[in-house]
Amino acid sequence: xxxxxxxxxxxxxYVQIVDEVRRGLAxxxxxxxxxxxxxxxxxxxxxxxxxxxxxxxxELEREGVVYxxxxxxxxxxxxxxxxxxxxxxxxxxxxxxxxRDARRSGLELDELLxxxxxxxxxxxxxxKDGGAE
Amino acid sequence: MKTSPMxxxxxxxxxxxPFALSADNVVKRYGSVTALDGLDLKVPFGAVYVLVGPxxxxxxxxxxxxxxxxxxxxxxxxxxxxxxxxxxPRVRAQIGYVPEEHSLGYPWMKVGRxxxxxxxxxxxxxxxxxxxxxxxxxxxxxxxxxxxxxxxxRRVQLLLALxxxxxxxxxxxxxxxxxxxxxxxxxEFLAEYLVDTPTTALISxxxxxxxxxxxxxVGVIREGRLLGQMPLEELRRGLRRYSAxxxxxxxxxxxxxxxxxxxxxxxxxxxxxxxxxxxxRVVADFAVAGANVRESAPLSVDEAATTLLSTREVS
Numbered sequence: 001x002x003x004x005x006x007x008x009x010x011x012x013x014y015v016q017i018v019d020e021v022r023r024g025l026a027x028x029x030x031x032x033x034x035x036x037x038x039x040x041x042x043x044x045x046x047x048x049x050x051x052x053x054x055x056x057x058x059e060l061e062r063e064g065v066v067y068x069x070x071x072x073x074x075x076x077x078x079x080x081x082x083x084x085x086x087x088x089x090x091x092x093x094x095x096x097x098x099x100r101d102a103r104r105s106g107l108e109l110d111e112l113l114x115x116x117x118x119x120x121x122x123x124x125x126x127x128k129d130g131g132a133e
Numbered sequence: 134m135k136t137s138p139m140x141x142x143x144x145x146x147x148x149x150x151p152f153a154l155s156a157d158n159v160v161k162r163y164g165s166v167t168a169l170d171g172l173d174l175k176v177p178f179g180a181v182y183v184l185v186g187p188x189x190x191x192x193x194x195x196x197x198x199x200x201x202x203x204x205x206x207x208x209x210x211x212x213x214x215x216x217x218x219x220x221x222p223r224v225r226a227q228i229g230y231v232p233e234e235h236s237l238g239y240p241w242m243k244v245g246r247x248x249x250x251x252x253x254x255x256x257x258x259x260x261x262x263x264x265x266x267x268x269x270x271x272x273x274x275x276x277x278x279x280x281x282x283x284x285x286x287r288r289v290q291l292l293l294a295l296x297x298x299x300x301x302x303x304x305x306x307x308x309x310x311x312x313x314x315x316x317x318x319x320x321e322f323l324a325e326y327l328v329d330t331p332t333t334a335l336i337s338x339x340x341x342x343x344x345x346x347x348x349x350x351v352g353v354i355r356e357g358r359l360l361g362q363m364p365l366e367e368l369r370r371g372l373r374r375y376s377a378x379x380x381x382x383x384x385x386x387x388x389x390x391x392x393x394x395x396x397x398x399x400x401x402x403x404x405x406x407x408x409x410x411x412x413x414r415v416v417a418d419f420a421v422a423g424a425n426v427r428e429s430a431p432l433s434v435d436e437a438a439t440t441l442l443s444t445r446e447v448s
Contacts, residue, residue, distance in 0.1 A: 005346075010430045012369065013346060040328040047320035048346040049181055050328045104376070104428050 005046055013048055017056035025086040032078040140444040141392045141409035143361025153178045153333035159208035161194050168194040170357035176335050182350040184337040185438040191357040192337040193233045196303045200225050229294030233305040235286040240279025255297035266292045269318055283310040302334040308343045342435040351434055353441050369431035375406045377424040390418050395440050407440050
């Protein structure tokens, strides 16, 4: 699993890991019974405190997203339903960030929605912004 | 602002313990100079505790007192429950230490010989970790200790600190002198070490940003006294930066709020403040003053340290 962190991000690192796993599920790069990296591996790769990884995995386990098999590692739960849970959750997360950014800029919800709709209509299938200003 | 704001009252209590490292009312005087002035500091078992403070705050002295390399003038310092003054050698056997100064002590000795010598002193010396660290940190055993660059000395010191697999690490400016790659390697090793060996680490550094992701506790000291110590989450919760819109004709310079540690004007009628306190209370205080908080965010440990150390001592 490729995973990167953003130090400038306001979210705690363990939340970033949790979100990254959810993103993997939503995109389909992570599926039922796929293994997550070991605590040692992830802590070492990201140069972070192992406790942070454990905290993230514990949170995912509490949410039923992963299960732990003693001595073997942490795996994605066979019961995850990315389309019903992870994708809406991710959408909410993206929306929350956009909304926060809009409020910071003093924009109203309607203005943000209008801009999003226009951008969505104008952009090509590759997701690139096709709308010329 | 004319004068810098006063230091806020930060939490110091980390609970009842037991603690892996503790300093109780430690005093260290050098003649008329007081380096540690009744310092209280607690490091919970398994914590990675970063100690920040200005030059001369007593960070190095504290580490040395914990190892009984300096004998404290008063108070008690203990490591894993062992009194440092009573049983210095037993305490030092439990500790991996990176000293502040870049010196290995024996300039004529070859690095390989130094490693052999140190391994003889430690029954827990791990040849595997030694070989791996030596290879990955590109430590040449044939070189003489006195001819090494500052960065290479640091690498050897790190190897010496970790090779006997101690349960306690005391690291004084561990990244000082390391180049980018060596620093990155060191962080990788430390992360792995924390998994492989149950460890408590106390790290003193001015470059908090370099080790920020490994840290879970923060202590701030100034003039030989503890300003505050707390788990990282508590710092992120308690110390936040607020952006607020302010009414016209408002003079933020004359405004005072409980826990405010920094204030600077933003563009036009907006300000940016760093405040210590519960977010709800702070937002309410802004509202009472007629300002509207647009957003608040936690600070990095490095920013937090800079901000807190820029405050004025409470007289």
